[in-house]
Amino acid sequence: MTSERTAATVTEPVRDDIDARPGSTASLLRTVVGVFLRPLGGWVSAADLVTLAGDLGIDAAPARTGVARLKQKGLLLPEREGQIGYRLNPAAVGMLERGDRRIFEMREMTDADPWCLVSFSIPESARSVRHQLRRRLQWIGAGVVSPALWICPGHLQDEVQQILDELDARQWATLFQASAPTPAGTLIEAAAQWWDLAALRGEHLAFQTSLASLPAEPFAAYVQLIDRWRVLPYTDPGLPPSMLPSDWPGRRSFDEFARLSAQLAAPAWAHVRSRTGGSARAD
Known part of the structure; x- marks a missing residue:
């Protein structure tokens, strides 16, 4: 692998495929890559990836289309090692490790655990950023206290900060660490609202x-x-x-x-x- 390829591998951006519908070709292939590719050394031949897709009932043509989508998302980088194949983008490793912790370790809050409050006021000129921020906060499990005030478990604060940085929205947001909320009604009623x-x-x-x-x-x-x-x-x-x-x-x-x-x-x-x-x- 040339030094030019190495530089491209490290700097290629990665977009998480959160819109992929579970059970779809794109989602199943992303799951295969996310679970198996790191222990395989980070590289897999194109033929082997298509074969594994076939073992999931995915025909070769849609499998190749699904792989192309993972390339577009930056998750896979084309790389030849004697044969045509794909390497996991090193920039995706942190994202996949966070996913492992979410998927394989259940985190259940206690009443003593802190909360993270996210307050933001984003101008109309950046409404697309506001839309993306709300969408991604919902994706990580945040609740809506009001349109500009969201709440999530305190251990997700780093993920919130990362989302704000990626959207270049940090200037419009303030984060607060908070103890247990005290709504007008019961906590169960509040949770059902948020x-x-x-x-x-x-x-x-x-x-x-x-x-x-x-x-x-x-x-x-x-x-x-x-x-x-x-x-x-x-x-x-x-x-x-x-x-x-x-x-x-x-x-x-x-x-x-x-x-x-x-x-x-x-x-x-x-x-x-x-x-x-x-x-x-x-x-």
């Missing part, structure tokens, strides 16, 4: 129902399991039990995901090694 808990409940129940339709083959089952689950740890902020109904389904969703993930990981990795000829190990 977050769409009915929609979140529906997503959890749909995920739990979908587990009955996982494929029998471990690799396909593992990829689909992660692909179906990966959005929920972002949109569900992990509110403390005091702010949730007693029958909240979030814990059961995570427990089912963790159980099946542990069961499927090793045989899925064995399949990937057999397809790629690599020596990657399951973590």
